[in-house]
Amino acid sequence: MMAQNRIYLSPPHLTNKAQEYVAEAIQSNWIAPVGPFVDRFENALRSYTNVPGVLALNSGTSAIHLALMLANVSADDEVLCSTFTFAASAFPILYQKAKPVFIECEENTWNICPNTLEDAIRNRLNAGKKPKALILAHCYGNPSDMPSILEICTKYEIEVIEDAAEALGSTLNSRPMGTWANLGIYSFNGNKIITCSSGGALICKDSILAQKAKKIASQSKEPTVHFEHHSEGHNFLLSNILSAIGVSQFEVLNNRVEMRVQNFIKYKNFFEQIAGVRWQIELPGAKSNRWLSAFAFGANSNISSSYLLNELAAQNIESRPLWKPLHTQQAFSGCPYFGNHFSEVLFENGICLPSGGSSATDVVPVLSNLL
Numbered sequence: 001m002m003a004q005n006r007i008y009l010s011p012p013h014l015t016n017k018a019q020e021y022v023a024e025a026i027q028s029n030w031i032a033p034v035g036p037f038v039d040r041f042e043n044a045l046r047s048y049t050n051v052p053g054v055l056a057l058n059s060g061t062s063a064i065h066l067a068l069m070l071a072n073v074s075a076d077d078e079v080l081c082s083t084f085t086f087a088a089s090a091f092p093i094l095y096q097k098a099k100p101v102f103i104e105c106e107e108n109t110w111n112i113c114p115n116t117l118e119d120a121i122r123n124r125l126n127a128g129k130k131p132k133a134l135i136l137a138h139c140y141g142n143p144s145d146m147p148s149i150l151e152i153c154t155k156y157e158i159e160v161i162e163d164a165a166e167a168l169g170s171t172l173n174s175r176p177m178g179t180w181a182n183l184g185i186y187s188f189n190g191n192k193i194i195t196c197s198s199g200g201a202l203i204c205k206d207s208i209l210a211q212k213a214k215k216i217a218s219q220s221k222e223p224t225v226h227f228e229h230h231s232e233g234h235n236f237l238l239s240n241i242l243s244a245i246g247v248s249q250f251e252v253l254n255n256r257v258e259m260r261v262q263n264f265i266k267y268k269n270f271f272e273q274i275a276g277v278r279w280q281i282e283l284p285g286a287k288s289n290r291w292l293s294a295f296a297f298g299a300n301s302n303i304s305s306s307y308l309l310n311e312l313a314a315q316n317i318e319s320r321p322l323w324k325p326l327h328t329q330q331a332f333s334g335c336p337y338f339g340n341h342f343s344e345v346l347f348e349n350g351i352c353l354p355s356g357g358s359s360a361t362d363v364v365p366v367l368s369n370l371l
């Protein structure tokens, strides 16, 4: 039997305030990437992160691109990057004509493995190529081992960019993800835990660098009456209308985190009864927002992820395989890779289940019929 309404993987979840604030933005005629809602949105981010240097941007991808420019990444530089993540973590490395070096994830968190990271850094140093920066993602919202990663990167003087696109609302030792490194980014794309429909943000601890970021993101205009530009600029700022949606979403961030965590717990309680199923483990002191509920099936579980994907699709339920590791993607062919290939096993055997709203309440009974 076909479920009546399609259940999506990670649908946007707006409140009535979104319409109200967007109407207000339109009535006020603040339409461009400047205006009261941009200020309110940045203030919400400032108080959430406790970092003064925040910049609302038109996407998370732009935010990573901007962070790379602030880290002075340029042509032929090497940039270390998580392999088990969405391609947008690494595409901006290519925009800067630099070279990604992919690092495998660890088996508990599914985030970048600190030991493999240090091996890779040593290898590149021996080859006479000092990596310029590291981009690490908190996969599906689960906090990475930031203390270890920052210790390693401080030791080797490598700039860290925290891709917290999926991890808004996640914390480690009560500190928000996206605020551990000097540079952090968020995404407010339609599929993220809260959304502007499309949008992103840069979190920058160095206030001088934050001013530089704002200048680059607004076409590198010099403060003259005529249009004077001394360096390359970009059009990266977020419009006041989309910021209005973002303001309405920030009001319900805690609730959206709670809903996603509850979905994960329902799925986990179900899969705990089946041997050989694994999921992301939170480090001690970590709280994941469980942006996506993700599971992987071992050989002794007798579950095939492709069977589950197809059966759920037949019941009008959207699910997805786990990330295909970036080091196996044609777009990144020829890039160096360090690790034990664990993420390839995750990709072959894993699935992301519907994670928005109260979807697990509807999906768990379907799973228990199928398995």
Ligand SMILES: *Cc1c(COP(=O)(O)O)cnc(C)c1O
Pocket: 058, 059, 060, 061, 062, 085, 086, 088, 089, 137, 163, 165, 166, 186, 187, 188, 189, 199, 200
């Ligand atoms: C969504 C996402 C991005 C890109 O964000 P956009 O706002 O869609 O440009 C980058 N990194 C990760 C890990 C993401 O999930």
